[in-house]
Amino acid sequence: MHFLSAGVDNGETSLYINLGEPGDYVKETVEHFDLNPDGIHFLDLSPSHEDFDEGENYSVFTSAEVEQPSFIEELRSSVEELQPDRVLLDPITEFRYLTTDERQFRKQILSFLDFLRDNGATVIFTSQASDSLSDDDLQFLTDTVINLETDIEGSTLFVSKFRGSSFQRGIHSYEITNDGVTVFPKLLPGTWSPQNTAETSDKLSSGIPELDQLLKGGLDPGTVTFVSGPTGTGKTTTALQFIKEAAGRGEKSVMYSFEESPGTIRKRSRSISLPIEAMLEQGTLSIEEIAPNEYTPNEFTSRLQTAVEDEGARIILIDGLQGFKQNLRGYTTDPEDVLLRIVRYLRAAGVSTIITNEVTNITGEFRVTEESVSNLADNVLFLRYVETESELGKVIGVLKMRTGDFERSLRQFEITEYGIRVGEPLEDMQGILTGTPRLQKTHRDARSGDVE
Template identity: 90%
Template sequence: MTAQRVPTSVPGLDDVLSGGLRENHNALIRGPPGAGKTIFGLHFLSDGVDNGETALYINLGEPGDYVKETVEHFDLNPDGIHFLDLSPSHEDFDEGENYSVFSSAEVEQPSFIEELRSTVEDLNPDRVLLDPITEFRYLTTDERQFRKQILSFLDFLRDNGATVIFTSQASDSLSDDDLQFLTDAVINLETDIEGSTLHISKFRGSSYQRGKHSYEITDDGVTVFPKLQPGKWDPEQMAETSDKLSSGIPEVDELLKGGIDAGTVTFVSGPTGAGKTTTALQFIKEAAGRGERSVMYSFEESPETIQKRSRSINLPIEAMLEQGTLSIEEIAPNEYTPNEFTSQLKTAVEDDEVRIVLIDGLQGFKQNLRGYTTEPEDVLLRIVRYLRAAGVSTIITNEVSNITGEFRVTEESVSNLADNILYIRYVEMESELGKVIGVLKMRTGDFERSLREFEITEYGIRVGDPLEHMQGILTGTPSFQEDQNDERSRDGD
């Protein structure tokens, strides 16, 4: 449990491994062809070279020239890694007649093992990549002998002080269960048309992040996007906070009894075109005035459209962008896996010190993830729990389909995630289409129960006094109710 960590240099993977591999231990990376097993291992070796360590790559599979091209392509210290190429070559094929009498195991094993041993003893490497270890199967006559040789070789490397990664090509036709049993850690790679994921199924003597984590391979190498781990939320601590986020609109703040509590989750709900995004941006504008940073993830509109619309209502979005108090990230359909998106969000919170996160377009958010998960609500739950624990305020705009008629705040059962629900509603008043705004829920405090007229003008949002004499507003067709004192006064006249 006290073994030092050996970083892999794969961005995100060391987070999953709680700091990296355990020093002087071994790990198995297994997966189908093309999953990136070799590239993961080469990152590990390259990090050792960067830190002045000796790194040895034992190649048992791919042609040596191909492996070196891979190292050079990803700029993984091609001159610093020692290569022992034991892969089959054309010379082996040309001399194939020598194998007519003896089996492969009988002919190759002595010289093969001797070369491995002498190379390790000469170099005394700190890090070793054996790729793939399954080639050892062809040097033994039975499974028991295979397991014995693997254990002996791993013990030999451990005695020489090496931290080892070895790879296995996972397939239905050739099981590697025995290798998983023998190794200290197992990293599983999986690929399909929806993306690539990894998970840790074994890590002796260490904690690790459970679940499936996304990864991608680009020209820069491998990047892992860990599954977001929600922190612990203390509702009592949240209830005691005195920080309030103002909207900058006195009437809205009156509805909210001063504003929304910092670190809570607020839904701004309403039909299309009602002004949800504009209302949400009001809170960000006020936070920017205090020097706080916010990020807006737009799932339905481009940053250009948002800026153009904001200019038309005198909302200073462009100034906030220039000052760095706001960044707008457009999220295109199927652009990110859930873990890629949450990794981006985590970076914004922990590195950029963002204090408000706006998820603009709950339906767009869900649609964006449906290609990768059947439960986007679970991803949203992890996001809001993480942001709550980090003390970050979350605002989510949620579109409902009903323009008027039956009152609905959310299309699906997501309102339970919200600490606060601010809703905007279309209503018909005197044969004209108007809007009202109200508060349905505030988990951490009291709020005004009345509704107020809501309008977006060229000067910004205008909110009126409480509509005290209107009835049936939420049905979409309100009626005017006279005060009883006024009625008695007329009757007396």
């Protein structure tokens, strides 16, 4: 119906040949989706209640022998009269019941399609295949095959044939809402064409001098950064610190939150003097909460593409790698494959990507991620709990930066009511990453003069 409506919008003649659903039901559907019902011509050849009258029963001849001549003649005369540019046959499988022979059916379909093409029409037909009745013979006759499938996880489509042209392969998502059909193509990094991208060579600063010293000035634009650490260490706050600095120079950021609500994020930010409210009001930051099973991977990546290509986002924050893997709907999709396509796309678009990742170990064995995804990162910034003198503290460090040098030191990390505070390098301690650091060398206590 979208196909026919688009033809009307272009000043073309569109014809709907109805072989299945009752004609009034079809028209109501078109009107519901506001698809130019007044501009579409309807030829209703669907069964009616009159077909069940006693006088319509066939006792000597088959239905094909009785109905076929008038049926075909009505089709032919309607096409010749309207000369349509676009034709929809719904469903073409009804033609099977107008012949008792498969060879005759195939010949009949070929003849009718040739007749439509000779009249200059572009034709779409629907087919209802089943395990007991295949439509492979119909697919063989066509130039294009679009397959629609649906289950409890959602609706998908894929193109298995497109004669004379290339097409985007893979399984794509679609949904039907009050606005009609919306398709969410599978994200392909190679489809990005950065025509109007604002290039910048400036590093992405955190606004915290000590943290920028760790990063030798900041993050390179267009790179992927993992902020990793146990729960409560300040991963999201650290990521938002970079976004705050980008907002100060007018760059737009989008935060996809998989684990916290926007209200919680705003409240927590106010408590540490992070100006999230001002950024939201100015439009330099958007926060989208992604609820469990709300989107398929393709729906999510389509939203991300819109943020980058239509809204001009220069920084994307995926807050909660575990939530990202668990919340997206679609059990047939590998979350790591989706993440790989996302980061490759964003790199190609020159967009800086920050991903927060939670590890389960509070202290003890040092791990960057719970899954083998750290190879996707250009930069890894990690936070770590440490125990000193029966007190729990935090440290921050950089594990890698592919595009430049970085400081190898670990620094004390603290979140206060005034924001993040990063200390000087911890030069006198070792075993920090084990969670139980100890002094590495002697130093003199300035107050007592004792050697420790």
